[in-house]
Amino acid sequence: xxxxxxxGLGQHIAIRFAQRGARLIITGRDKSRLQTTYDQLKGExxxxxxxxxxxxxxxxxxxxxxxxxxxxxxxxxxxxxCPIRQLSEQLMTEMYQVNFxxxxxxxxSLLQANAIAQQGSILFMLSTAAHIGTRGLGPYSAMKxxxxxxxxxxxxxxxxxxxxxxxxxxxxxxxxxxxxxxxLLTQQKARHPLGLGTLDDVANGAxxxxxxxxxxxxxxxxxMDGGAVI
Ligand SMILES: NC(=O)c1ccc[n+]([C@@H]2O[C@H](COP(=O)([O-])OP(=O)(O)OC[C@H]3O[C@@H](n4cnc5c(N)ncnc54)[C@H](OP(=O)(O)O)[C@@H]3O)[C@@H](O)[C@H]2O)c1
Numbered sequence: 001x002x003x004x005x006x007x008g009l010g011q012h013i014a015i016r017f018a019q020r021g022a023r024l025i026i027t028g029r030d031k032s033r034l035q036t037t038y039d040q041l042k043g044e045x046x047x048x049x050x051x052x053x054x055x056x057x058x059x060x061x062x063x064x065x066x067x068x069x070x071x072x073x074x075x076x077x078x079x080x081x082c083p084i085r086q087l088s089e090q091l092m093t094e095m096y097q098v099n100f101x102x103x104x105x106x107x108x109s110l111l112q113a114n115a116i117a118q119q120g121s122i123l124f125m126l127s128t129a130a131h132i133g134t135r136g137l138g139p140y141s142a143m144k145x146x147x148x149x150x151x152x153x154x155x156x157x158x159x160x161x162x163x164x165x166x167x168x169x170x171x172x173x174x175x176x177x178x179x180x181x182x183x184l185l186t187q188q189k190a191r192h193p194l195g196l197g198t199l200d201d202v203a204n205g206a207x208x209x210x211x212x213x214x215x216x217x218x219x220x221x222x223x224m225d226g227g228a229v230i
Contacts (some may be wrong), residue, residue, distance in 0.1 A: 007033055009199060018040075021043065026048050027044070027062055029051070030052065069117060081184075088217045097160065107122060118161050118162055125145045166209050168206060170225065171226060
């Protein structure tokens with residue numbers, strides 16, 4: 001299952017997984033964008049479910065569409081720039097609901113329904129913002145680093161079923177998320193010793209994290225940033 005599959009990283013990861021033979025449940029809010037992803041999935045038996053993951057009933061509906069999942073990738077997310085001094089409760093709540101509550105409670109629903117298979121892999125899309133400070137990214141950064149706490153505890157709780165729980169922390173990748181921040185995107189290039197990354201770079205990390213090649217890796221996050229953090 002890939003959330004946020006109607007755009008950007010989630011869309012690309014879904015397409016790459018299908019090319020590797022995975023049978024997918026893809027989900028997003030926007031029906032026509034989700035259909036565009038669906039149309040690009042190689043192979044047969046894929047399912048698409050439109051859902052707003054901040055709404056409990058829609059999460060439950062999505063969870064009911066799944067059984068025996070080998071992998072779960074949480075890509076749905078939003079980024080908004082706002083210095084803490086100008087922060088409103090409304091914006092903070094939105095960041096919490098989309099970037100933290102939704103992936104955590106979807107995972108909870110799937111685990112409670114025993115919908116994740118033994119030796120399955122759960123992957124949360126984090127960000128380098130979970131590891132470093134960035135002016136104006138406080139609410140986003142807080143939610144992504146909060147997920148690191150969930151990852152560590154859940155990894156311990158699920159180890160008995162050999163279900164692994166990890167994160168991927170990419171730096172800047174040009175996706176629709178950056179459409180309104182084109183100027184910032186250009187500035188970002190300078191702080192990446194290896195240059196900016198691509199959708200494929202992150203998809204390759206996700207493939208590793210979901211495959212048995214990472215069978216001994218749990219409770220951690222893979223920073224993919226072309227050296228930006230160092
Ligand atoms: N791009 C980067 O530079 C970057 C770097 C580090 C981490 N990330 C993380 O990677 C993930 C994907 O980002 P992206 O760049 O691919 O962004 P994107 O192109 O804007 O895609 C965001 C996805 O999240 C979905 N989404 C947003 N709110 C939702 C909600 N309430 N319910 C269900 N789905 C929702 C969107 O669905 P609809 O389009 O259908 O509304 C879309 O599929 C995010 O978690 C982001 O924080 C991105």
